Amino acid sequence: MATSLCRTARRDPAEMPRQRGLTRGLARFGAWGTALMACWMLALLLLQVLFGRQLERIQTLQLGRDLALNIRLTELTLERYPPSLISELTGLELVVSAQPAAPDRESQAAAQRRQELRQVLCSRLTHCRELRPAPSRAGTPEAWIELFSPLEPVWLRTPLPMSRAWPPPPTLLLLALVGATVMTGVLYLLLDVARPLRKLEDAVSRVGEDINREPVPEQGSAEVRRISRRFNAMVHRLAEGEKERATMLAGIAHDLRAPLTRLQFRLSMPELNSEERTRCHSDLEALERITGQFLLYAGGGEREESVECPLDQWLAETVAGQPRDQIQLELSPISLPIRPVALGRAVSNLIDNAFSHGTAPVVVRLRRRGAEVAIEVWDQGQGMPANAWERALQPFQRLDSARGSQGHCGLGLAIVNHVVRTHAGRLSIRQGNGDPGRFAVIITLPVKETKMPDIP
Template sequence: MNRAIPWWRLILRLSLWSGLLLGSWMLCLLLLQALFGRQLERLQTVQLGRELALSIRLTELTLERYPPILINELTGLQLAVIIRPPRPTRTRGERDSRITGLQRELCARLSHCPLLVPARRSGTSDQVWIELISPLEPVWLRAELPTVRAWPPEPTLLMVGLAGAVIITGVVYLLVEVERPLRGLERALSRVGEGSDPPAVPARGAPEVQRITSRFNAMVVRLAANRRERATMLAGIAHDLRAPITRLQFRLSMPSLDASEKERCSRDLDALERITDQFLLYAEGGENEALVTCPLDQWLAEVVAGYSPDQLELNLEPVNAPVRPVALGRAVSNLINNAFTYGTPPIVVRLRKDGVQLRIEVWDQGKGMSADQWDRALQPFQRLDEARGEQGHCGLGLAIVNHVVERHGGTLQFQQADGSVGPSPGRFCAALCIPLDSSGRGMFKKSKHQ
């Protein structure tokens, strides 16, 4: 059963992965800025050189007819009539390299190579003066230099950096939340394959991996329980068959057998057959039988048809439900036989619907078992009366019933009649409680007692 993760742990994990994503994004942006910043600057310089070359050609043609002031008003270009523009007191090598690159572009696109002079910085952008060819007076064009923004980076770099951060975070997530827990699960699975019982694997990592781990732990617990039951069953077989076999060997070794000895041998053979049948019933448990929807009142009447009407009474309500009829019939027969053997007739078999479940109750008039023996009675090979082993009983009767009802998704309950819930048809009851909406496939629940 999966335990809910505390809210603070969910918030902590979300914060850690969000921080990893943000840190990866920043790292990718720094790397992209360092790798492709110069390339973007060169592309911007080429684009600016193409635009300025066209503007310079048109402006030089216009200066042959119109004064620079009018051209400023009409085009918005920053033209200045000066002999030599003032240079800034200090220039940066970075700006000088951009001016040199822009000059190369202009020289390649124009018929002449214009002179470029750094201009004083205006706001946050670097600017440059470009000398124009004018027939009357010296004219200079002021233009902005391309710059690669340090922050915020270019939109292209932002998107590429985000994609890289998502990939990095996804890889780390797969390594930490999926691969590492699966590696631990693989080691535990290899130990199961070697025949050992590994400790429970902690449910860590992604929710899907946690669900797989929880189901693996449940499987390991079930396998360990099956191994214990198998060992107990083998020990029980050896113990329960030893006594009748020894008696049979002794009697058969006698030179002559009278009628009483033959009767004893026959009883021992019956005991052996009964013990073998109980082992087979417990080992099978109805797991391979398909569910069949049938009227349970008619089916139950057929199951108890072999018992004497004077010793067994029926109290049945009409109920239709999907059951495994053969396995469930054996379970009901086991309860009835136990009631006849260890209880007091008459036996009352009652079928009724109780909310969302149906109840098949077997009542007898005996004192039954005390409440502190109920859990022990459901365990295989547990005899509440040690003398029963001499009569072909191996302690599997109620274990078989519990095994079958668990396969139906239900529980086996015991009840002592105390008059608190109205009149009862007997003093002690063993009841099969099966959900009406259960498929009965792979559902295991602990037994409940009223």
């Protein structure tokens, strides 16, 4: 019995996310409802300040038109009928008195309304009528209007139009509601749509720089939260794929290390003749080159910190191991923040390609071009077709099928392109018969500092 009761009271786990979503939706609805009411009150206050005076003038003008008509008709009727009968028939409040009752004190606003009403009546009647303050009833200021009567002095009592703090006129209420709706909509777009979208845009722009960054907060409207959730899922899949790629390449390189070590050990034994030893050394160098390329492509240099480096001295050290009679340097004194190890491997790859597939001498040039710095590697070879450049930048693409036997796996330019992109730069080629060579691969890096002089 107790077990069945426990099972009955157990809640379905699938309903819990729906209940949390419903609670979150109700909370957001209440918050935006409160914001709408606050905006409505603010808009109503602003409209009363800005347009309350205009509404009072309109009300005074309309009251003056109605009173002018009533005054004409009443004065004509007073020639034949007594004021009491006219008041009973028309509902107008008429008083026969030479000096009607006056209030103890008249406010400045009531006096101003009375003068405005007198100006309207004077503009619509042939003769100006005298207006005197009357005692207020129910807190509403009133006034006496003099009527021309042939037998006795008659006064018409009328209320004065005054601005109302509450309840406001229906026109102001409607305009305030429209303004509040617009204000709330703008706040909704700014807080629940625009701001989360800016965060998402920033995250999208930085995916290529750091794929292992923190996920985007799922904030804002339901649509923006759904987009952020899918973006985070996409980045997670990309990070997992990057991790699997690094693991795979590192595993391949690790597996190659063992046969390389055994091959080196066998080469150290005296039983091999010179021809076999030379062939084994060639295979060993090819395996080491392939392993190094795999390891470099797996690392990519993203984790290396950027340091301020004099590029001319750094390039001179990078090419120090190359034959001096086959390489020339044209370096300008330029300093720039770089990842020296990763960029050094990229430049070394370009120089190795120039020696392997081009013609010496190889010229390494460093110069400043406006807001950019160019590292150019020239050789005297035929280069490559322009339509093959994009394919050459892809990993595991070899334009020359015979290059695989020399220890090339098609990762050289892909590594260079990847390293240059981590420096926010670009990789390009130039062909021609001018100085200093016939074909060049150019690394272009942006300059963040503006104090360095331009070098033509």
